Amino acid sequence: MKALFTPADAAMLLIDHQVGTVKLAVSTPHDEIVRNTRALARTAVETGMPLVLTSSQEDRFQGRLFADLEEIAPDAYAARVKRPGVVDCWTYAPFRDAVLATGRKKLIMAGLTNDVCIVYPAISATEDGFAVQVVVDAGGSPTSAADAAAVERMRSHGVTITSTNQVMAELATDWASPTGAAIQRIMYEEVLKRLVEG
Template sequence: MAPLFTPADTAILLIDHQVGTIKLALSTPRDEIVRNTRALARTAVETGMPLVLTTSQEDRFQGPLLDDLLRIAPDAHAARVRRPGVVDCWLHAPFKDAVLATGRKNLVMAGLTNDVCIVYPAMSAIAEGFRVQVVADAGGSPTAAADRAALDRMAAAGVTITSTNQVMAELATDWASPTGGAIQRVMYEEILARLVAA
């Protein structure tokens, strides 16, 4: 088995979590996408992991990033890579340069939508020797069929398909450690609290 991802060797990339594109991700409930995106962003910020944000055509229907990302990660938000329209963000030099600058070879990616905005950069990064996990439930597609096709295509190319809780637990390694405790707190506050209270 390949080594697990850790906060010391991993960067989190959040791609096109914009107020317009989220309307296209009908295969996953909107509130679930927002909760999981918040959890990933907080995990990066609260453990000191590199966090790279990017947007596509903010001045069109895609709109700005979700306000949650501005509140959680103001520095990453200010440094976000604004793409003029390149679909595969890996092919947009400023984005790729930002990822390379992290020095990390393990990438956790999530974004909107899975069938357009994530599938291509995930496969491009794999082709260049990165290890990539795509967080399926922090994104979605216009239809369930489109989502399944995208996830299957990425998996066939060597991308690991994961969920928010799964990748957070992997990064935590040990809930009793300081890093694990921080990630557990984020997971509880963003995802588990409402389930426990139900």
């Protein structure tokens, strides 16, 4: 497959995975959002991919980012971009500058919610010439209809829609390689274990 995303050429952007905002993501079970977000963060950290975190209005109902992110990626958590309320984080200079500083032109995005916090930066980054994949099952929307509308709008602007397992497999490329083995372990521990051993 041409134009694969790899840990060597992609950056991971986790947007507004906040303890209050997750309550708005009714279209995806909350425990699934947390598991998938953990898997994506661990994949970035354990493969050396740049990881950029951002939050919106932490002092309001949205609250702090998931404690899991601080546990998994303490440096990225400490450096998170705290937005005062800008909806499209791509238009907020400190966030965009943090992404540009990674030097990567391939971006993997996930966040809360898909219909507000992800749809706009995914489209904006695509319009600025970046290749963007949005991991929809590491986010959600207040309704299934809202989620479907967000996906349709992103696709119509050239954003690639993906899932947690799908993008992790793409990043792994080969399960027998050191990187692939590390990603497979993360996928099993965070996503698959409950299915296999449940």
